[in-house]
Amino acid sequence: MASVMPAPSQSRLFLSGNEAVARAVWESGCKVAAAYPGTPSTEMLEVLSTYPDIYTEWSVNEKVSLEVAIGAAFAGSRAFCAMKHVGMNVASDALMTLTLTGVIGGLVIAIADDVGLSSSQNEQDSRFWGRFAHVPVFEPSDSQEAYEMTKLAFDFSEKHQVPVILRMTTRINHVKALVTVGERMPHDNPGGFKKDPARWVMTPAGAGRRIPLMFERDAILLAEAESSPLNVVESGSDRRVGFVASGPAWMHVREAFPAMPALKLGFSCPVPVEKIRAFAKTVERLVVVEEVEPLVEKELKAAGIACHGKDILPKQGELAPNVLKPAIARLLGEPVPENLAKPAPVFPRPPTMCVACPHLGVYYTLSQIKNLTISGDIGCYTLGAGHPWNALDTTISMGASMGIALGLDKGRGEADKDKRILAVIGDSTFLHMGMQGLLDIVYNRGNVTVLLLDNRAVGMTGGQPDPGSGRDIHGEPAPRVDFAKLVEALGVKKERIHVVDPYQLPVLFKTIREEIKVPEVSVIITDQPCVLIDDYKKQKPYAVIDEKCTGCGNCVEVGCPAIHVTRREKAVKPSGKEVELQFVRIETSVCTGCGLCVQPCAPEAIVHADPRQPMRLVKH
Amino acid sequence: MNEQNVTNILVVGIGGQGVMTATEILAQAAIALGHDVKKTEVAGMAQRGGVVSSHLRFGPKVLSPQIMPGTADLLVAFEAAEGLRWCHMLKPGGLVLLNTAHLVPPVVDLGLYDYPADPIAEIRARGFEVRAFDAMKIALELGDVRLGNTVMLGAMADHLPFPAETLLDAIVKRFAARKPQMVELNRQAFEAGRAAEKAAAQAKEEVTA
Ligand SMILES: Cc1ncc(C[n+]2csc(CCOP(=O)(O)OP(=O)(O)O)c2C)c(N)n1
Ligand code: SF4
Ligand code: SF4
Numbered sequence A: 001m002a003s004v005m006p007a008p009s010q011s012r013l014f015l016s017g018n019e020a021v022a023r024a025v026w027e028s029g030c031k032v033a034a035a036y037p038g039t040p041s042t043e044m045l046e047v048l049s050t051y052p053d054i055y056t057e058w059s060v061n062e063k064v065s066l067e068v069a070i071g072a073a074f075a076g077s078r079a080f081c082a083m084k085h086v087g088m089n090v091a092s093d094a095l096m097t098l099t100l101t102g103v104i105g106g107l108v109i110a111i112a113d114d115v116g117l118s119s120s121q122n123e124q125d126s127r128f129w130g131r132f133a134h135v136p137v138f139e140p141s142d143s144q145e146a147y148e149m150t151k152l153a154f155d156f157s158e159k160h161q162v163p164v165i166l167r168m169t170t171r172i173n174h175v176k177a178l179v180t181v182g183e184r185m186p187h188d189n190p191g192g193f194k195k196d197p198a199r200w201v202m203t204p205a206g207a208g209r210r211i212p213l214m215f216e217r218d219a220i221l222l223a224e225a226e227s228s229p230l231n232v233v234e235s236g237s238d239r240r241v242g243f244v245a246s247g248p249a250w251m252h253v254r255e256a257f258p259a260m261p262a263l264k265l266g267f268s269c270p271v272p273v274e275k276i277r278a279f280a281k282t283v284e285r286l287v288v289v290e291e292v293e294p295l296v297e298k299e300l301k302a303a304g305i306a307c308h309g310k311d312i313l314p315k316q317g318e319l320a321p322n323v324l325k326p327a328i329a330r331l332l333g334e335p336v337p338e339n340l341a342k343p344a345p346v347f348p349r350p351p352t353m354c355v356a357c358p359h360l361g362v363y364y365t366l367s368q369i370k371n372l373t374i375s376g377d378i379g380c381y382t383l384g385a386g387h388p389w390n391a392l393d394t395t396i397s398m399g400a401s402m403g404i405a406l407g408l409d410k411g412r413g414e415a416d417k418d419k420r421i422l423a424v425i426g427d428s429t430f431l432h433m434g435m436q437g438l439l440d441i442v443y444n445r446g447n448v449t450v451l452l453l454d455n456r457a458v459g460m461t462g463g464q465p466d467p468g469s470g471r472d473i474h475g476e477p478a479p480r481v482d483f484a485k486l487v488e489a490l491g492v493k494k495e496r497i498h499v500v501d502p503y504q505l506p507v508l509f510k511t512i513r514e515e516i517k518v519p520e521v522s523v524i525i526t527d528q529p530c531v532l533i534d535d536y537k538k539q540k541p542y543a544v545i546d547e548k549c550t551g552c553g554n555c556v557e558v559g560c561p562a563i564h565v566t567r568r569e570k571a572v573k574p575s576g577k578e579v580e581l582q583f584v585r586i587e588t589s590v591c592t593g594c595g596l597c598v599q600p601c602a603p604e605a606i607v608h609a610d611p612r613q614p615m616r617l618v619k620h
Numbered sequence B: 001m002n003e004q005n006v007t008n009i010l011v012v013g014i015g016g017q018g019v020m021t022a023t024e025i026l027a028q029a030a031i032a033l034g035h036d037v038k039k040t041e042v043a044g045m046a047q048r049g050g051v052v053s054s055h056l057r058f059g060p061k062v063l064s065p066q067i068m069p070g071t072a073d074l075l076v077a078f079e080a081a082e083g084l085r086w087c088h089m090l091k092p093g094g095l096v097l098l099n100t101a102h103l104v105p106p107v108v109d110l111g112l113y114d115y116p117a118d119p120i121a122e123i124r125a126r127g128f129e130v131r132a133f134d135a136m137k138i139a140l141e142l143g144d145v146r147l148g149n150t151v152m153l154g155a156m157a158d159h160l161p162f163p164a165e166t167l168l169d170a171i172v173k174r175f176a177a178r179k180p181q182m183v184e185l186n187r188q189a190f191e192a193g194r195a196a197e198k199a200a201a202q203a204k205e206e207v208t209a
């Protein structure tokens, strides 16, 4: 089989950080790579899955993906695992004991922090895991470094039998730059898995014997960091400030202050304190530039090295040159460059659900039902919290809709005694961490109506397959979970399980109305695919007949982005009530004919677009 | 351009318009000329109608991938209000090449926000030069809306620190590899965009004359 990137050694490719890591993982002879999707990490596995001679999988969650990688590394092969920052919260149970056993084959864990919150629920700093788990952390600052550090990380992992964390951020994962690549090197694994219960079976006694080994390793890792070529000083003539920086912040520092000396932390945990102490002596003031938390700064201060950091820099977001320059000017008592360029106030463009998304009907329906508390989850359907539906009340972490719904039920105060508790969760999120919560609801006799939105894909991250899709990472047929059977096996009564088509509004409405009245757990499963995947089939598009549209605005409440309001008018109803009319048009070129908006249109103003007269029907 | 001889081009629009593809082609052209190149975009959930801004920096050596406010050499806006949203990124007096299409988001349809009455006038009022043309119409006249990003590339062609032909080559290369039947149409779209930009420049001169 030919490689997807049949690039000869030494050729330069224009790669994102994610693509560069994938290339390096493959070149390193890695045998097993596993991940659960999550922005900005997703492309690492997506790209790896197109390379030959490497096993790749979408796992059901990050913990399982790490465990798969651990197994492969125990078996002596090289293994790789990628996740977004919050993924490690899920996987950390495995990590925290893995640090005691260590590995045989090299194991590299790429964690993508979403600094700047482009698409995440928090901005946590994954470098903490290096300290918590006593494992080394490498921090690339562009694609070339991501590529090189990944290769080094495999060697390093094997040399010290320790997993290595590659800490990336959105500004590395999604930035493209030129990378000089090499060839795939086979990795030998002659020994295979060697039985060694004292090492692989972590009983209290076994763990007790290995903890001192971990501390011994700490000292070795520190010595490695002190002498690592990944930690280098770039000299500069203006010694009023010297910087210590890592990750994308390194590039920002070099860009903003080319004349000032700087020490790059490529191998940032454990912190090479003595190297930094020596560097600090060569400059007037030391400034630590790190995204996000002041980890290095605090460790330097603890070691008695005076430095600035979060006293002058933000504790949130990216530390780009336009943030750094004024902060350093202030520190030096120089005039602060005035920010001339102020952005114009323009309406926001929050992400919307896709045209014809199967979730639209669900939220339209929920927005019509009163007296609900809706426990939500993470996925495209989180957007149900926004306009026009306003039909989602909580979101915390993946799978949390289940436990939180049960807690809302059990913890209800007097004011909520007649409220119905509903939980909304997607297929991928349910399989990731939701099914345990549902089992808990069943077992503890909760009164919750669960809406399981099965769109056969991980929509939010771009439509990757999951065990509910019937396809694997390569798009090949794979066993498909039967959600109705699964929830029945968890103990939901058969008569409380309904599979409905979310485009059939009356059925959906009736089913939800009936189930919320029943004082026990019910599960309503929707069964139409995400529009991003091949299973979705477009139908004949619709258009609005101007003369028939009464401006009732019902179709606008569906929330499909193909529907546009063309004009608003005030009108007085026969009852004397003043209402605002909204006249609409459908952007026929993007309408996929799902038929949702047609259903609440009483005057039947929405009809199939006539292919012979499209202009008449779509006029403004 | 700046002290480091780095060219900063900012391409903006909304998800699905081909902003990132356009920047990718531009990047390939710069690479072909031997430049160091970095390209970054913020497009978290772009496929769902969000704002896309794609930064392209090239020159002898590029460090930070981000263009800082007030330093873009050229702003290419695939949508009128996006041109206004991002014009503060331009260097003073800088040039905006703008597709006049108004793409109205649901928050405006719902009456929560207003679409700016005249985005082009507002950009000009901020001291920037605007060359505006209807790229969607040009693409549709050639038979396919998806040619819109090639039209935009054509419009940029005479504002780059390298010959228009280098950019055209990069387009041709990309389509020759993926959709050879589209090469000729894209060539036409490129030339149409180039002509539209020139016409817009002339119209501007007549107005000011
Ligand atoms: C622990 C964790 N891992 C990954 C993600 C990234 N992520 C956000 S939503 C989502 C899954 C969405 O899939 P699904 O539940 O099927 O809903 P859909 O988007 O398809 O509607 C993922 C993987 C996350 N937020 N948290
Ligand atoms: S990606 Fe799929 S699930 Fe997400 S909004 Fe679009 S259609 Fe809906
Ligand atoms: S539902 Fe029908 S009548 Fe009401 S605004 Fe929409 S198209 Fe017009």
Ligand code: SF4
Pocket (backbone or CB within 6 Å): A355, A356, A541, A542, A558, A560, A561, A562, A563, A586, A590, A591, A592, A593, A594, A595, A596, A597, A598
């Ligand atoms: S039929 Fe209505 S709701 Fe469905 S895609 Fe078309 S405009 Fe959107």
